[in-house]
Amino acid sequence: MNKNLKDFNMSNKLKRRKFVKTGIVAGIGTTVVPGILTGKGIDRKVRIGFIGVGSQGTNLLKACLSMQDVVVPAICDIDKEALLRAQSLVEKAGRKAPQGYSKDEEDFRNMVLREDMDGVVISTPWMWHTPMAVATMEAGKYCAPEVWGASSVEECWELIEASEETGMPCMMLENHCYDRNNMAVLRMVREGLFGELSHCQCGYCHDLRGVKFQPGVEFGHGAKGEARWRTQHSLKRNGDLYPTHGLGPIANCVNDNRGNRMVSLTSTATKSRGLHDYIVNTAGEDHPNAKLDWALGDVVTTVIKCQNGETIIINHDTNLPRPYSNMYTVQGTKGLWMEHRGLTNSVYLEGKSPEHKWESLEQYLPEYEHPLWIKFLGEGVRGGHGGAGYLKIRAFIECVKRKIPTPIDVYDTAAWIVVTPLSEQSITLGSEPVDFPDFTKGKWMNNKPIFGLTAEY
Numbered sequence: 001m002n003k004n005l006k007d008f009n010m011s012n013k014l015k016r017r018k019f020v021k022t023g024i025v026a027g028i029g030t031t032v033v034p035g036i037l038t039g040k041g042i043d044r045k046v047r048i049g050f051i052g053v054g055s056q057g058t059n060l061l062k063a064c065l066s067m068q069d070v071v072v073p074a075i076c077d078i079d080k081e082a083l084l085r086a087q088s089l090v091e092k093a094g095r096k097a098p099q100g101y102s103k104d105e106e107d108f109r110n111m112v113l114r115e116d117m118d119g120v121v122i123s124t125p126w127m128w129h130t131p132m133a134v135a136t137m138e139a140g141k142y143c144a145p146e147v148w149g150a151s152s153v154e155e156c157w158e159l160i161e162a163s164e165e166t167g168m169p170c171m172m173l174e175n176h177c178y179d180r181n182n183m184a185v186l187r188m189v190r191e192g193l194f195g196e197l198s199h200c201q202c203g204y205c206h207d208l209r210g211v212k213f214q215p216g217v218e219f220g221h222g223a224k225g226e227a228r229w230r231t232q233h234s235l236k237r238n239g240d241l242y243p244t245h246g247l248g249p250i251a252n253c254v255n256d257n258r259g260n261r262m263v264s265l266t267s268t269a270t271k272s273r274g275l276h277d278y279i280v281n282t283a284g285e286d287h288p289n290a291k292l293d294w295a296l297g298d299v300v301t302t303v304i305k306c307q308n309g310e311t312i313i314i315n316h317d318t319n320l321p322r323p324y325s326n327m328y329t330v331q332g333t334k335g336l337w338m339e340h341r342g343l344t345n346s347v348y349l350e351g352k353s354p355e356h357k358w359e360s361l362e363q364y365l366p367e368y369e370h371p372l373w374i375k376f377l378g379e380g381v382r383g384g385h386g387g388a389g390y391l392k393i394r395a396f397i398e399c400v401k402r403k404i405p406t407p408i409d410v411y412d413t414a415a416w417i418v419v420t421p422l423s424e425q426s427i428t429l430g431s432e433p434v435d436f437p438d439f440t441k442g443k444w445m446n447n448k449p450i451f452g453l454t455a456e457y
């Protein structure tokens with residue numbers, strides 16, 4: 001390892017230790033911490049329960065089963081087939097079959113009360129994330145809900161209150177924060193390569209028509225996969241329904257909740273044509289679903305204003321034909337990075353790059369690879385989403401094991417998911433600005449960054 005990386009590792013380890021200590025001893029950090037924080041127990045096993053083992057829950061379960069230090073005592077899913085499949089996956093991995101909970105939609109409440117569990121991973125339809133996360137924290141366990149957009153501002157406050165009252169962390173499992181490029185760029189931002197940040201862009205640009213309708217043009221009861229529940233949101237809601245894949249990594253770059261904060265946003269939606277067209281082209285004009293009036297605009301554009309003067313554009317674009325992209329841009333006084341997946345992954349750094357000529361980010365990776373990724377590449381990249389899917393759940397497990405705060409905390413979770421109801425409000429008001437609540441209640445002014453400070457989590 002070169003000297004720069006060693007120094008980076010060391011100084012960040014020290015910073016994190018100091019941060020954690022300050023948070024506990026003085027009780028003034030915004031990060032909520034559980035019980036004792038000694039770093040002891042690193043050799044012990046971590047006991048994780050799962051609620052929801054459909055498509056994504058199964059991915060996370062498989063990742064956990066590849067870890068020798070994770071035990072899965074219980075799994076809850078109302079779909080008995082999904083539950084049985086998950087239980088047998090655990091057995092096939094040579095572990096004891098977990099107890100199943102599938103009595104009814106509220107059976108998760110019984111599971112989270114078990115005493116042989118340290119944390120719970122939640123991969124259910126969006127409307128269930130908050131009640132399940134709150135019940136988990138109230139039962140004294142770490143919780144890790146998958147990504148989503150909130151249904152209301154009140155829902156976000158419920159998460160904050162539960163975490164503050166119980167002292168239990170809530171880490172939304174945002175894999176894009178752990179993407180290799182995003183972590184290298186975060187390091188470049190922190191080392192000042194882009195100068196002072198001024199503007200960022202990001203999005204969730206993913207043709208979901210084949211996900212929202214399965215099979216054919218079916219959705220709702222009797223459909224398959226996410227079409228059972230996700231599509232209903234597009235029918236009834238007009239806003240950025242899935243902000244965090246774009247916003248998570250960008251929020252880390254602008255130090256959101258840590259010396260900076262997102263203050264207000266405006267959102268504007270296009271007309272809605274994509275889903276109707278898909279139905280007509282797939283099943284014909286006479287199909288009953290062709291009569292539906294879809295609320296969700298095909299492309300929703302949100303502009304966020306930050307306290308320190310930066311702007312962030314987020315696009316939500318899920319109804320039209322297109323290849324996937326998160327459309328990241330991070331721009332400052334000394335240069336910028338732009339990534340449009342499959343098109344470009346480029347930087348321009350004034351004084352370093354040839355004048356007004358793009359360079360590939362890859363050229364900078366040998367010097368600016370994030371320590372977490374240096375370690376991961378050395379050990380062998382594994383898991384979904386290019387490895388980021390593994391890293392995010394591993395980070396959660398490490399924190400549960402060490403009984404330390406998670407690197408994505410309840411304040412991040414709330415600030416990122418609240419974009420959904422705020423963008424709906426702004427669109428309803430004709431794109432008027434809407435204020436973000438300050439979930440930290442002023443502590444953002446003194447908080448220090450917590451994400452990406454170590455090579456472990």
Ligand SMILES: NC(=O)c1ccc[n+]([C@@H]2O[C@H](COP(=O)([O-])OP(=O)(O)OC[C@H]3O[C@@H](n4cnc5c(N)ncnc54)[C@H](O)[C@@H]3O)[C@@H](O)[C@H]2O)c1
Pocket residue numbers: 051052053054055056057076077078079082104105106107108122123124125126128146147148173174175225226228385
């Ligand atoms: N990070 C990523 O890249 C990524 C990718 C896909 C999905 N997701 C997220 O993961 C979550 C789950 O999505 P999915 O694709 O796995 O959906 P899915 O429909 O495949 O699975 C959801 C599961 O939850 C179960 N469920 C529903 N209500 C329940 C209840 N009350 N109690 C117990 N189980 C219940 C369902 O039976 C189903 O098995 C969503 O938040 C989604 O946005 C994230």
